[in-house]
Amino acid sequence: MTERPDYxxxxxxxxxxxxxxxxxxxxxxxxxxxxxxTMYRRLKDDPQFQADFDYDLAHYVGRPSPLYLAERWSxxxxxxRVWLKRExxxxxxxxxxxxxxxxxxxxxxxxxxxxxxxxxxxxxxxASATVAxxxxxxxxxxxxEEDIRRQRLNVYRMKLLGAEVIxxxxxxxTLKDAMNEAMRDWVTNVDDTFYIIxxxxxxxxxxxxxxxxxxxxxxxxxEQSLKQAGKLPDALVACVGGGSxxxxxxxxxxxxxxxxxxxxxxxxxxxxTGRHAAPLTAxxxxxxxxxxxxxxxxxxxxxxxxxxxxxxLDYPGVGPEHSWLKDIGRVNYVAADDQEALAAFRxxxxxxxxxxxxxxxxxxxxxxxxxxxxxxDQNLIVNLSGRGDKDILTVADIDGIEF
Amino acid sequence: MSRIQACFEQLNTSGRKxxxxxxxAGDPNREVTVPVxxxxxxxxxxxxxxxxxxxxxMADGPVIQKACERALESGTSLRDVLAMVAEFRRRDxxxxxxxxxxxxxxxxxxxxxxxxxxxxxxxxxVLLVDLPPEECEDIxxxxxxRGVDLIFLVAPTTxxxxxxxxxxxxxxxxxxxxxxxxxxxxxxxxxxxASRVETIRNLAQLPIGVGFGIKDAASARAVSxxxxxxxxxxxxxxxxxxxxxxxEAIAPAVAAVLADMRSxxxx
Numbered sequence: 113m114t115e116r117p118d119y120x121x122x123x124x125x126x127x128x129x130x131x132x133x134x135x136x137x138x139x140x141x142x143x144x145x146x147x148x149x150t151m152y153r154r155l156k157d158d159p160q161f162q163a164d165f166d167y168d169l170a171h172y173v174g175r176p177s178p179l180y181l182a183e184r185w186s187x188x189x190x191x192x193r194v195w196l197k198r199e200x201x202x203x204x205x206x207x208x209x210x211x212x213x214x215x216x217x218x219x220x221x222x223x224x225x226x227x228x229x230x231x232x233x234x235x236x237x238x239a240s241a242t243v244a245x246x247x248x249x250x251x252x253x254x255x256x257e258e259d260i261r262r263q264r265l266n267v268y269r270m271k272l273l274g275a276e277v278i279x280x281x282x283x284x285x286t287l288k289d290a291m292n293e294a295m296r297d298w299v300t301n302v303d304d305t306f307y308i309i310x311x312x313x314x315x316x317x318x319x320x321x322x323x324x325x326x327x328x329x330x331x332x333x334x335e336q337s338l339k340q341a342g343k344l345p346d347a348l349v350a351c352v353g354g355g356s357x358x359x360x361x362x363x364x365x366x367x368x369x370x371x372x373x374x375x376x377x378x379x380x381x382x383x384x385t386g387r388h389a390a391p392l393t394a395x396x397x398x399x400x401x402x403x404x405x406x407x408x409x410x411x412x413x414x415x416x417x418x419x420x421x422x423x424x425l426d427y428p429g430v431g432p433e434h435s436w437l438k439d440i441g442r443v444n445y446v447a448a449d450d451q452e453a454l455a456a457f458r459x460x461x462x463x464x465x466x467x468x469x470x471x472x473x474x475x476x477x478x479x480x481x482x483x484x485x486x487x488x489d490q491n492l493i494v495n496l497s498g499r500g501d502k503d504i505l506t507v508a509d510i511d512g513i514e515f
Numbered sequence: 516m517s518r519i520q521a522c523f524e525q526l527n528t529s530g531r532k533x534x535x536x537x538x539x540a541g542d543p544n545r546e547v548t549v550p551v552x553x554x555x556x557x558x559x560x561x562x563x564x565x566x567x568x569x570x571x572x573m574a575d576g577p578v579i580q581k582a583c584e585r586a587l588e589s590g591t592s593l594r595d596v597l598a599m600v601a602e603f604r605r606r607d608x609x610x611x612x613x614x615x616x617x618x619x620x621x622x623x624x625x626x627x628x629x630x631x632x633x634x635x636x637x638x639x640x641v642l643l644v645d646l647p648p649e650e651c652e653d654i655x656x657x658x659x660x661r662g663v664d665l666i667f668l669v670a671p672t673t674x675x676x677x678x679x680x681x682x683x684x685x686x687x688x689x690x691x692x693x694x695x696x697x698x699x700x701x702x703x704x705x706x707x708x709a710s711r712v713e714t715i716r717n718l719a720q721l722p723i724g725v726g727f728g729i730k731d732a733a734s735a736r737a738v739s740x741x742x743x744x745x746x747x748x749x750x751x752x753x754x755x756x757x758x759x760x761x762x763e764a765i766a767p768a769v770a771a772v773l774a775d776m777r778s779x780x781x782x
Contacts (some may be wrong), residue, residue: 126649135647135650136646137645138645138670138692140692140695142575142647188544219631282577282584292572293569295574297577299696301695303695399619400619412593412623413569414570414619415570
């Protein structure tokens with residue numbers, strides 16, 4: 113790429129980011145996606161809609177989230193000053209709620225009385241159940257049986273919030289299968305149902321609108337960095353499953369050429385073992401869940417099972433904008449394995465008194481390697497996309513502790 | 516003239532409607548499929564839709580999801596499905612075969628390679644559920660040049676404008692999805708189907724097959740009164756599932772369901 117692309121011009125009218133993205137769904141859903149796109153394009157420039165969104169983010173979510181200088185950890189790593197964008201302090205404990213607030217507002221404008229969502233770690237399910245409770249909408253959350261086992265605290269939270277959690281027993285019983293099942297529900301109940309997709313994947317316009325809602329992370333971080341550090345950061349690090357927290361942080365910085373960006377995928381047992389969830393690192397382009405993107409697939413095009421200690425990263429695809437940002441070289445995509453993530457989880461908890469989600473711990477694991485290669489006058493922002501309370505049982509299992 | 520076109524013209528002349536069975540290739544193993552295809556033709560099938568198994572069949576209900584799982588467990592790939600069609604063609608040069616499935620296995624093989632392979636195996640049409648006309652403008656000509664029909668779905672939610680566009684991209688026939696839902700769901704409403712088929716006829720110049728929700732002889736008969744073709748899938752796949760442990764019983768069981776439908780349609 114010799115010329116810098118106009119990042120804000122993507123996706124194009126048909127939802128493409130270069131060769132990625134698009135709208136690959138069965139015919140029944142085409143009209144619903146057209147309707148959603150039309151509504152979103154109208155509302156996104158409507159000052160009242162933006163004001164409602166901003167109000168909810170301020171007074172319901174608790175934004176802006178702080179940009180916190182992790183002094184002790186930075187000192188220990190010996191290199192760049194490491195800042196944490198504290199999405200873990202949001203209502204419901206993760207960045208996911210930024211997007212569900214936005215989509216719930218859309219659902220309200222479209223007169224839909226029922227919302228559905230897929231969830232992996234349960235954070236998006238909780239965030240969807242939360243906004244549904246607040247707006248009095250019926251909420252059904254699809255969740256793989258395997259994830260229900262791993263994330264039983266979040267399952268109970270969703271039930272307390274009045275949502276029905278529907279176990280998905282097909283395929284690998286994780287996030288991708290939950291998404292299949294949500295699509296099947298949507299196609300059946302398309303007249304009265306709004307599908308709240310939790311990440312920057314899926315058919316157009318979802319990757320665009322989820323990115324727009326999550327970009328509040330990067331807009332705040334950019335302003336906060338200028339104010340608190342006196343300049344733009346030198347590097348950004350975020351974990352990438354579907355990639356919504358990463359795109360939310362990265363997008364407002366894309367035109368700032370001096371800002372390096374690192375998206376960290378889940379290497380599971382190690383990329384070499386094949387047991388991982390790192391399509392950008394080790395996959396190839398294909399079509400799944402309504403968009404063309406990098407996927408984990410076998411040679412005959414079947415989607416293969418993924419592995420990660422973190423349920424929220426256990427997904428064989430990735431948002432199409434990430435695929436494009438990888439191919440044009442704007443963002444570096446790397447991977448951290450289960451052990452590295454767990455070590456970072458423990459370290460941040462002990463050194464800063466902040467317990468990160470296992471998803472976010474993948475970003476921290478890479479920041480641990482990156483910071484020492486940078487100088488003391490450089491600044492590194494890690495997106496602390498969620499808090500680790502939901503992962504306590506998983507870590508306890510690994511430690512052999514039973515309650 | 517393509518086999519599909521010839522088939523509809525011949526049916527039209529004799530005043531009959533097309534019976535179009537669907538089975539998933541390689542379900543429950545790779546040896547069963549071709550004999551079942553022949554048995555379906557003998558029982559009165561006019562066109563065969565052969566499902567290409569996929570790991571994530573988003574538009575399918577539990578019956579065909581399970582069929583895909585069984586077929587993948589038996590190791591069925593897109594290449595195997597093409598080989599089955601080639602084998603079927605050794606004994607049957609007349610019955611059109613349409614491959615039905617999802618896009619990713621085709622992406623993995625490559626469009627040129629796949630289109631060539633369709634021609635050499637004797638595949639007449641391709642229906643890719645998650646490939647709408649908007650996303651395949653550069654793909655359509657590759658199939659057209661080779662005489663392979665691209666078949667598209669029309670749904671209850673499809674606007675008139677889209678029906679026109681789909682009619683332009685498609686050849687062979689249009690597949691009208693009779694209900695909002697996945698394969699094998701609920702029961703269809705025949706009056707609603709009749710009025711939609713009428714609308715589609717006014718907007719596109721292709722025969723119309725109707726599928727989703729056709730469970731038995733009565734529903735096949737009712738739909739045959741308003742459409743050009745009747746597609747039946749889950750009701751047959753159920754027979755395969757019920758006999759998965761004694762595969763010799765599959766062909767007769769599937770043929771019996773089809774024969775009932777055939778005679779109800781021809782009454």
